[in-house]
Amino acid sequence: MHDLVIRNGKIVDGSGNEAFMGDIAIDGDRITKIGFIKDQGKEEIDAEGHLVTPGWVDIHTHYDGQVCWDSYLTPSCWHGVTTVVMGNCGVGFAPVKPGTEEFLVQLMEGVEDIPGVALNEGVSWDWESFPEYLDSIGKNNYAMDIGAMIGHGPIRSYVMGMDRCQGKEEASDSEIAEMAKITREAIEAGALGFSTSRTYLHRDKFGEYVPGTEATAKEMRKIANTIADLGQGTLEIVSDWMDQDIELDWVKEFVEKSDRTLTYAQTGGNPLETWKYCEENFPKGVKIRPQFPGRPTGMLFSLESTVHPFIAHPSYAEIADKTLEEKVAAMKDESFKQKMLSEEPAVDKNHMIYTLMMSFDKQFPMNEIPDYEPSYEASIAGIAESSNKSVMEVM
Incomplete structure:
Protein backbone atom coordinates (compact mmCIF):
# COMPACT_ATOMS: atom_id res chain seq x y z
CA MET A 1 0.00 0.00 0.00
CA HIS A 2 1.30 3.43 -0.93
CA ASP A 3 1.10 6.53 1.24
CA LEU A 4 -0.68 8.48 -1.50
CA VAL A 5 -2.02 7.63 -4.95
CA ILE A 6 -3.15 10.32 -7.40
CA ARG A 7 -5.41 8.66 -9.98
CA ASN A 8 -6.82 9.42 -13.41
CA GLY A 9 -4.84 12.57 -14.02
CA LYS A 10 -3.46 13.93 -17.26
CA ILE A 11 0.25 13.80 -16.49
CA VAL A 12 2.69 16.36 -17.88
CA ASP A 13 6.02 15.19 -16.50
CA GLY A 14 8.25 18.07 -17.58
CA SER A 15 10.36 15.95 -19.93
CA GLY A 16 8.94 17.51 -23.07
CA ASN A 17 7.10 14.33 -23.98
CA GLU A 18 3.40 14.27 -24.77
CA ALA A 19 0.96 14.35 -21.85
CA PHE A 20 -0.53 10.98 -20.90
CA MET A 21 -3.26 9.61 -18.64
CA GLY A 22 -2.13 7.74 -15.57
CA ASP A 23 -1.66 7.44 -11.81
CA ILE A 24 1.14 8.55 -9.49
CA ALA A 25 2.18 6.80 -6.26
CA ILE A 26 4.00 8.65 -3.50
CA ASP A 27 5.72 7.11 -0.49
CA GLY A 28 7.27 9.37 2.08
CA ASP A 29 8.69 12.33 0.18
CA ARG A 30 9.31 10.45 -3.10
CA ILE A 31 7.34 9.59 -6.22
CA THR A 32 7.72 5.80 -6.39
CA LYS A 33 5.63 4.85 -9.42
CA ILE A 34 4.01 6.45 -12.45
CA GLY A 35 1.54 4.65 -14.72
CA PHE A 36 -1.38 2.34 -14.00
CA ILE A 37 -1.24 1.54 -10.27
CA LYS A 38 -3.19 -1.42 -8.88
CA ASP A 39 -2.14 -0.98 -5.25
CA GLN A 40 -4.29 1.17 -3.01
CA GLY A 41 -3.10 4.26 -1.20
CA LYS A 42 -3.60 5.23 2.42
CA GLU A 43 -4.88 8.43 0.86
CA GLU A 44 -6.18 8.77 -2.67
CA ILE A 45 -6.96 11.76 -4.86
CA ASP A 46 -9.09 11.52 -7.98
CA ALA A 47 -7.48 13.92 -10.48
CA GLU A 48 -9.89 13.23 -13.34
CA GLY A 49 -10.23 16.31 -15.51
CA HIS A 50 -7.05 17.88 -14.08
CA LEU A 51 -3.43 18.23 -15.07
CA VAL A 52 -0.84 16.63 -12.80
CA THR A 53 2.57 18.31 -13.16
CA PRO A 54 5.79 18.79 -11.23
CA GLY A 55 5.72 21.85 -8.97
CA GLN A 291 13.82 35.77 -18.22
CA PHE A 292 10.97 35.29 -20.68
CA PRO A 293 7.24 35.07 -19.92
CA GLY A 294 5.16 32.15 -21.14
CA ARG A 295 2.45 34.62 -22.16
CA PRO A 296 2.42 38.40 -22.69
CA THR A 297 2.78 40.38 -19.49
CA GLY A 298 -0.39 42.13 -18.37
CA MET A 299 -0.57 45.43 -16.51
CA LEU A 300 -3.42 47.06 -14.63
CA PHE A 301 -3.85 50.77 -15.32
CA SER A 302 -5.82 53.01 -12.98
CA LEU A 303 -5.60 56.53 -11.60
CA GLU A 304 -3.98 54.95 -8.53
CA SER A 305 -1.33 52.93 -10.38
CA THR A 306 2.24 54.06 -11.05
CA VAL A 307 1.78 54.04 -14.85
CA HIS A 308 -1.29 54.89 -16.91
CA PRO A 309 -1.92 56.80 -20.17
CA PHE A 310 -2.35 60.17 -18.41
CA ILE A 311 0.64 59.93 -16.08
CA ALA A 312 3.00 61.93 -18.34
CA HIS A 313 0.53 64.65 -19.36
CA PRO A 314 1.60 68.03 -17.92
CA SER A 315 -1.93 68.80 -16.69
CA TYR A 316 -2.14 65.52 -14.80
CA ALA A 317 0.79 66.62 -12.64
CA GLU A 318 -1.55 69.27 -11.20
CA ILE A 319 -3.81 66.60 -9.70
CA ALA A 320 -1.37 63.69 -9.25
CA ASP A 321 -1.23 64.09 -5.45
CA LYS A 322 -4.99 64.40 -4.97
CA THR A 323 -7.29 61.62 -3.77
CA LEU A 324 -8.97 59.34 -6.30
CA GLU A 325 -12.28 61.12 -5.84
CA GLU A 326 -10.64 64.51 -6.42
CA LYS A 327 -8.85 63.25 -9.54
CA VAL A 328 -12.10 61.94 -11.01
CA ALA A 329 -13.90 65.20 -10.26
CA ALA A 330 -11.13 67.25 -11.89
CA MET A 331 -11.08 65.07 -15.02
CA LYS A 332 -14.85 65.41 -15.38
CA ASP A 333 -14.47 69.18 -15.52
CA GLU A 334 -14.88 70.05 -19.21
CA SER A 335 -12.18 72.76 -19.34
CA PHE A 336 -9.61 70.58 -17.55
CA LYS A 337 -10.55 67.62 -19.74
CA GLN A 338 -10.04 69.59 -22.96
CA LYS A 339 -6.71 70.95 -21.75
CA MET A 340 -5.45 67.44 -21.01
CA LEU A 341 -6.73 66.05 -24.32
CA SER A 342 -4.84 68.75 -26.21
CA GLU A 343 -1.50 67.74 -24.67
CA GLU A 344 1.14 65.23 -25.70
CA PRO A 345 2.68 63.05 -22.98
CA ALA A 346 6.05 64.35 -21.83
CA VAL A 347 7.97 61.13 -22.42
CA ASP A 348 10.48 59.93 -25.03
CA LYS A 349 8.47 58.29 -27.81
CA ASN A 350 11.26 55.75 -28.34
CA HIS A 351 11.07 54.51 -24.76
CA MET A 352 9.24 51.37 -23.74
CA ILE A 353 7.06 53.30 -21.26
CA TYR A 354 5.61 55.36 -24.14
CA THR A 355 4.72 52.15 -25.95
CA LEU A 356 3.06 50.79 -22.82
CA MET A 357 0.95 53.90 -22.34
CA MET A 358 -0.03 54.43 -25.96
CA SER A 359 -0.74 50.88 -27.24
CA PHE A 360 -4.50 51.39 -27.18
CA ASP A 361 -5.21 48.34 -29.33
CA LYS A 362 -3.89 46.28 -26.40
CA GLN A 363 -5.73 48.14 -23.63
CA PHE A 364 -9.18 46.99 -22.52
CA PRO A 365 -11.71 48.16 -19.93
CA MET A 366 -11.65 45.60 -17.14
CA ASN A 367 -14.88 44.04 -15.96
CA GLU A 368 -15.41 42.26 -12.65
CA ILE A 369 -14.77 38.98 -14.49
CA PRO A 370 -11.72 39.52 -16.77
CA ASP A 371 -11.81 38.46 -20.41
CA TYR A 372 -8.35 37.06 -21.19
CA GLU A 373 -8.95 36.77 -24.95
CA PRO A 374 -10.78 39.99 -25.84
CA SER A 375 -11.42 41.08 -29.41
CA TYR A 376 -9.94 44.17 -31.01
CA GLU A 377 -13.42 45.73 -30.98
CA ALA A 378 -13.35 45.60 -27.16
CA SER A 379 -10.05 47.52 -26.97
CA ILE A 380 -9.77 51.25 -26.34
CA ALA A 381 -8.76 51.67 -30.00
CA GLY A 382 -11.73 49.59 -31.16
CA ILE A 383 -14.18 51.50 -28.99
CA ALA A 384 -12.74 54.80 -30.26
CA GLU A 385 -13.28 53.74 -33.87
CA SER A 386 -16.84 52.57 -33.34
CA SER A 387 -17.82 55.64 -31.32
CA ASN A 388 -15.97 58.14 -33.55
CA LYS A 389 -13.95 59.48 -30.63
CA SER A 390 -10.24 59.86 -29.96
CA VAL A 391 -8.57 57.11 -27.93
CA MET A 392 -7.70 59.56 -25.15
CA GLU A 393 -11.30 60.73 -24.96
CA VAL A 394 -12.43 57.12 -24.57
CA MET A 395 -9.85 56.68 -21.80
Missing part, protein backbone atom coordinates in the same frame (compact mmCIF):
# COMPACT_ATOMS: atom_id res chain seq x y z
CA TRP A 56 6.43 25.10 -10.76
CA VAL A 57 9.43 27.21 -9.74
CA ASP A 58 8.61 30.91 -10.11
CA ILE A 59 11.98 32.66 -10.33
CA HIS A 60 10.57 36.21 -10.39
CA THR A 61 8.29 37.27 -7.53
CA HIS A 62 8.02 40.11 -5.03
CA TYR A 63 6.76 38.37 -1.90
CA ASP A 64 9.43 40.12 0.23
CA GLY A 65 6.79 41.75 2.42
CA GLN A 66 3.96 39.24 2.04
CA VAL A 67 6.09 36.48 3.60
CA CYS A 68 5.56 38.31 6.90
CA TRP A 69 1.80 37.69 6.98
CA ASP A 70 0.80 35.06 4.38
CA SER A 71 2.08 31.52 4.91
CA TYR A 72 0.38 30.35 1.69
CA LEU A 73 1.85 33.10 -0.54
CA THR A 74 -1.36 33.49 -2.50
CA PRO A 75 -2.07 33.49 -5.36
CA SER A 76 1.02 31.46 -6.39
CA CYS A 77 0.00 28.44 -4.33
CA TRP A 78 -3.31 28.29 -6.24
CA HIS A 79 -1.53 27.67 -9.55
CA GLY A 80 0.84 24.79 -8.89
CA VAL A 81 3.82 26.87 -7.76
CA THR A 82 5.87 25.06 -5.11
CA THR A 83 8.98 27.29 -5.05
CA VAL A 84 9.24 31.07 -5.33
CA VAL A 85 12.24 33.36 -5.62
CA MET A 86 11.75 36.88 -4.29
CA GLY A 87 14.00 39.94 -4.08
CA ASN A 88 13.97 40.63 -7.83
CA CYS A 89 14.39 44.00 -9.55
CA GLY A 90 16.71 45.38 -6.88
CA VAL A 91 13.94 46.00 -4.33
CA GLY A 92 13.41 44.40 -0.95
CA PHE A 93 13.38 45.11 2.76
CA ALA A 94 16.89 44.36 4.01
CA PRO A 95 19.29 45.68 4.99
CA VAL A 96 17.48 48.58 6.62
CA LYS A 97 18.56 51.13 9.20
CA PRO A 98 16.02 51.85 11.94
CA GLY A 99 13.90 54.82 10.91
CA THR A 100 14.34 54.31 7.13
CA GLU A 101 11.78 51.56 6.65
CA GLU A 102 9.32 53.84 4.86
CA PHE A 103 11.90 54.54 2.14
CA LEU A 104 12.02 50.86 1.19
CA VAL A 105 8.22 50.64 1.31
CA GLN A 106 7.99 53.54 -1.14
CA LEU A 107 10.46 51.83 -3.48
CA MET A 108 8.38 48.64 -3.49
CA GLU A 109 5.16 50.59 -3.81
CA GLY A 110 6.46 52.46 -6.84
CA VAL A 111 8.13 49.56 -8.65
CA GLU A 112 5.55 46.85 -8.01
CA ASP A 113 2.35 48.73 -7.11
CA ILE A 114 2.10 46.85 -3.83
CA PRO A 115 0.04 49.09 -1.52
CA GLY A 116 2.14 50.82 1.12
CA VAL A 117 -0.70 50.46 3.61
CA ALA A 118 -0.49 46.66 3.42
CA LEU A 119 3.30 46.70 3.71
CA ASN A 120 3.30 49.11 6.66
CA GLU A 121 0.74 47.02 8.52
CA GLY A 122 2.11 43.60 7.64
CA VAL A 123 5.92 43.81 7.62
CA SER A 124 7.38 43.09 11.06
CA TRP A 125 10.71 44.95 10.66
CA ASP A 126 12.41 42.86 13.37
CA TRP A 127 15.73 42.92 11.49
CA GLU A 128 18.42 45.26 10.23
CA SER A 129 20.79 43.07 8.22
CA PHE A 130 19.84 40.65 5.45
CA PRO A 131 20.90 37.59 7.49
CA GLU A 132 18.56 38.82 10.24
CA TYR A 133 15.77 39.14 7.66
CA LEU A 134 16.30 35.50 6.65
CA ASP A 135 16.25 34.49 10.32
CA SER A 136 12.97 36.39 10.81
CA ILE A 137 11.07 34.78 7.95
CA GLY A 138 12.72 31.47 8.72
CA LYS A 139 10.67 31.26 11.93
CA ASN A 140 7.49 30.83 9.87
CA ASN A 141 6.06 27.74 8.19
CA TYR A 142 5.11 28.15 4.53
CA ALA A 143 3.11 26.11 2.05
CA MET A 144 6.00 26.23 -0.42
CA ASP A 145 9.75 26.66 -0.60
CA ILE A 146 11.11 30.23 -0.62
CA GLY A 147 14.38 31.69 -1.87
CA ALA A 148 15.43 35.32 -1.52
CA MET A 149 17.90 37.60 -3.28
CA ILE A 150 19.35 40.75 -1.78
CA GLY A 151 18.42 43.90 -3.70
CA HIS A 152 20.66 46.72 -4.87
CA GLY A 153 18.15 49.32 -3.65
CA PRO A 154 18.26 48.40 0.05
CA ILE A 155 22.04 47.93 -0.07
CA ARG A 156 22.68 51.28 -1.73
CA SER A 157 20.34 53.21 0.56
CA TYR A 158 21.85 51.50 3.61
CA VAL A 159 25.41 52.43 2.60
CA MET A 160 24.95 55.82 0.88
CA GLY A 161 21.89 57.10 2.70
CA MET A 162 18.47 57.98 1.31
CA ASP A 163 19.58 61.42 0.09
CA ARG A 164 22.40 60.17 -2.17
CA CYS A 165 21.49 56.67 -3.26
CA GLN A 166 19.03 57.55 -6.05
CA GLY A 167 20.81 60.22 -8.05
CA LYS A 168 23.71 60.29 -10.47
CA GLU A 169 26.22 60.75 -7.66
CA GLU A 170 28.81 58.00 -7.81
CA ALA A 171 29.51 55.81 -4.81
CA SER A 172 32.99 56.17 -3.34
CA ASP A 173 35.46 53.29 -3.38
CA SER A 174 34.82 52.64 0.31
CA GLU A 175 31.04 52.65 -0.25
CA ILE A 176 31.37 50.22 -3.15
CA ALA A 177 33.53 47.97 -0.97
CA GLU A 178 30.87 48.09 1.76
CA MET A 179 28.13 47.15 -0.73
CA ALA A 180 30.20 44.20 -1.89
CA LYS A 181 30.76 43.14 1.72
CA ILE A 182 27.02 43.25 2.47
CA THR A 183 26.35 41.20 -0.68
CA ARG A 184 28.91 38.59 0.37
CA GLU A 185 27.47 38.34 3.91
CA ALA A 186 23.94 37.94 2.52
CA ILE A 187 24.89 35.11 0.15
CA GLU A 188 26.93 33.37 2.83
CA ALA A 189 23.84 33.54 5.06
CA GLY A 190 21.63 31.92 2.43
CA ALA A 191 20.64 34.57 -0.12
CA LEU A 192 20.31 33.07 -3.59
CA GLY A 193 22.06 36.06 -5.14
CA PHE A 194 21.98 39.79 -5.87
CA SER A 195 19.45 41.72 -7.99
CA THR A 196 19.52 45.18 -9.52
CA SER A 197 17.29 47.45 -11.56
CA ARG A 198 18.85 49.42 -14.42
CA THR A 199 15.69 50.60 -16.14
CA TYR A 200 13.97 53.96 -16.21
CA LEU A 201 10.67 52.08 -15.96
CA HIS A 202 11.33 51.45 -12.27
CA ARG A 203 10.66 54.45 -10.06
CA ASP A 204 9.70 54.97 -6.47
CA LYS A 205 6.33 56.24 -5.30
CA PHE A 206 7.36 59.82 -6.10
CA GLY A 207 8.71 59.15 -9.58
CA GLU A 208 12.42 59.04 -8.71
CA TYR A 209 14.61 56.36 -10.27
CA VAL A 210 15.33 53.49 -7.90
CA PRO A 211 18.80 53.19 -6.35
CA GLY A 212 21.23 51.50 -8.71
CA THR A 213 19.56 52.63 -11.94
CA GLU A 214 22.54 54.79 -12.86
CA ALA A 215 25.22 53.11 -10.78
CA THR A 216 28.59 53.02 -12.52
CA ALA A 217 30.03 49.97 -14.26
CA LYS A 218 32.76 50.11 -11.59
CA GLU A 219 30.16 49.55 -8.87
CA MET A 220 28.41 46.80 -10.79
CA ARG A 221 31.71 45.07 -11.63
CA LYS A 222 32.82 45.04 -7.97
CA ILE A 223 29.58 43.44 -6.76
CA ALA A 224 29.58 40.96 -9.65
CA ASN A 225 33.20 40.00 -9.00
CA THR A 226 32.38 39.46 -5.33
CA ILE A 227 29.78 36.87 -6.34
CA ALA A 228 32.24 35.32 -8.78
CA ASP A 229 35.00 35.11 -6.15
CA LEU A 230 32.58 33.64 -3.64
CA GLY A 231 31.59 30.89 -6.05
CA GLN A 232 27.99 31.08 -4.84
CA GLY A 233 24.89 32.96 -5.86
CA THR A 234 23.35 34.37 -9.00
CA LEU A 235 22.92 37.87 -10.40
CA GLU A 236 19.57 39.12 -11.67
CA ILE A 237 19.29 42.36 -13.65
CA VAL A 238 16.53 44.36 -15.27
CA SER A 239 18.12 46.72 -17.77
CA ASP A 240 17.44 49.20 -20.58
CA TRP A 241 20.99 48.72 -21.85
CA MET A 242 21.56 44.96 -22.16
CA ASP A 243 22.55 45.41 -25.82
CA GLN A 244 25.05 48.22 -25.13
CA ASP A 245 28.68 48.13 -24.04
CA ILE A 246 27.88 50.20 -20.93
CA GLU A 247 26.19 47.07 -19.56
CA LEU A 248 27.51 44.22 -21.67
CA ASP A 249 31.17 44.86 -20.82
CA TRP A 250 30.87 43.99 -17.15
CA VAL A 251 28.12 41.41 -17.77
CA LYS A 252 30.28 39.47 -20.24
CA GLU A 253 33.24 39.68 -17.89
CA PHE A 254 31.12 38.23 -15.08
CA VAL A 255 29.56 35.33 -16.99
CA GLU A 256 32.62 34.44 -19.10
CA LYS A 257 35.16 34.43 -16.28
CA SER A 258 33.08 32.77 -13.58
CA ASP A 259 30.77 29.77 -13.33
CA ARG A 260 28.00 31.93 -11.88
CA THR A 261 24.62 32.46 -13.55
CA LEU A 262 23.14 35.79 -14.64
CA THR A 263 19.49 36.13 -15.60
CA TYR A 264 18.09 39.29 -17.11
CA ALA A 265 14.92 41.02 -18.21
CA GLN A 266 15.64 43.40 -21.08
CA THR A 267 13.50 46.55 -21.12
CA GLY A 268 15.11 48.48 -23.98
CA GLY A 269 17.30 48.19 -27.03
CA ASN A 270 17.53 45.20 -29.37
CA PRO A 271 16.58 42.02 -27.49
CA LEU A 272 17.50 39.74 -30.38
CA GLU A 273 21.17 40.71 -30.24
CA THR A 274 21.37 39.90 -26.54
CA TRP A 275 19.44 36.69 -27.05
CA LYS A 276 21.84 35.70 -29.84
CA TYR A 277 24.78 36.15 -27.47
CA CYS A 278 23.04 33.91 -24.91
CA GLU A 279 22.27 31.17 -27.41
CA GLU A 280 25.77 31.17 -28.88
CA ASN A 281 27.53 31.08 -25.54
CA PHE A 282 25.33 28.98 -23.27
CA PRO A 283 26.53 25.71 -24.89
CA LYS A 284 30.08 26.86 -24.10
CA GLY A 285 29.27 26.98 -20.39
CA VAL A 286 28.52 30.71 -20.24
CA LYS A 287 25.54 30.88 -17.88
CA ILE A 288 23.48 33.84 -19.03
CA ARG A 289 19.77 33.38 -19.67
CA PRO A 290 16.89 35.76 -20.42
